[in-house]
Amino acid sequence: MNRKKTSAEKKTKFFVKFFRVIRNKKVAEYVPAGATMLDMGCGSDYYLLRSVKDKIKGGIGIDIAVKDRKDGNITIRRTRIDEKLPFKSGMFDVATMIAFIEHLEKPEKVLSEVRRVLKKDGTIIITTPMGRAKPFWETLVKLGLTEEKTTEDHKHYFTPKEIEKLLGKNGFSITVSENFEAGMNYIAVGRKR
Template identity: 30%
Template sequence: MSYGEFDKYAERYDSWYEKNQVIFECESKAIKALGLRGKGLSIGVGTGMLDFSAPVNVGVDPSVNMLKRAKTRGIKPVRAIGEYLPFRNGSFDFVIMIATLCFLISPEKALRESRRIMRSRGELAICMIPKDSSWGKKYIEKGEAEHALYKYAHFYTINEAKDLLNEASFTITSVISTLGYSPCDKPRVEKPSENPEGKGFVCIKAVKSNELKDPV
């Protein structure tokens, strides 16, 4: 993967949400509904536009230009990738990944790293575009058409993401979702839902388990 593509995309990332305020509001509400508290880290923070809703204190990303924008939102920027986090054990109360899972080279390693840097009973939230949703299918098509970013993405179903969390020794506690309409429909403001069926933006919250499973 070329992280340089993400540097080029920084300005366009923010402008997309500025033009799609209703979608931004829906996703922001879903993130806030997770109820994350304490010192938080965002993996793949990007510009921090949505991550600020968590709220997040520190953000890691391989893109310098993305991190510059995240810094303007009060997020401490750290250039790194999710598979190798430059933090001590037990440094954070929660970790969040917003549209990051699909870009990870090794999601298994990133989840175990997340677990390592969390305090006891720390929480992890994965916010994703489900592979089998209408939104997921749209972005998969973009990737197949050689979109600058989505050509690198590997999308997951909700069950696949849950399996990854379970294997990394997390216990799922809740699921919050939004975007119950397709990309072809007129956007509308929605309240966060606990029913993820057919939703285009789904956040899975899990707690760090006491027992650590051995890597397969």
């Protein structure tokens, strides 16, 4: 049965979509044309992959909460990300972790696997909310303008230095490290060493 969305649900969708569009435009700047791409934690709508599908050669989105499917040059696979990834070493040009690393219990383990599946000189792109964003999102939750799940799953709010250290420790050289969305979000781009 299809039910009509409430006003609060529409507002929630607006805020989540608004920030996602800004975040994905920022990320798309760093996705190389013609790349093979892995999007970790792609979500059921695999929005980032759909937004770059004409730019990339092909992409695979993985998430524990998706159903397997194919959509043109995009493949979506239900996959546990905290285990060995089901891909050959050196398979991808670029891997993305968009608003995702803060949900991981063991980000080092996941980054090690990302490094394995990236080609030589492959690119990793990470975005994560800054700690200063937490009160903002919590206020939106209280006002009914976004879902509680927006913040409840966050295991850690990383600082730029922590992300840089994690990437360096896992064999990546930092090429971009900057805040965006009025300092509420952070992007790091690394190159596999």
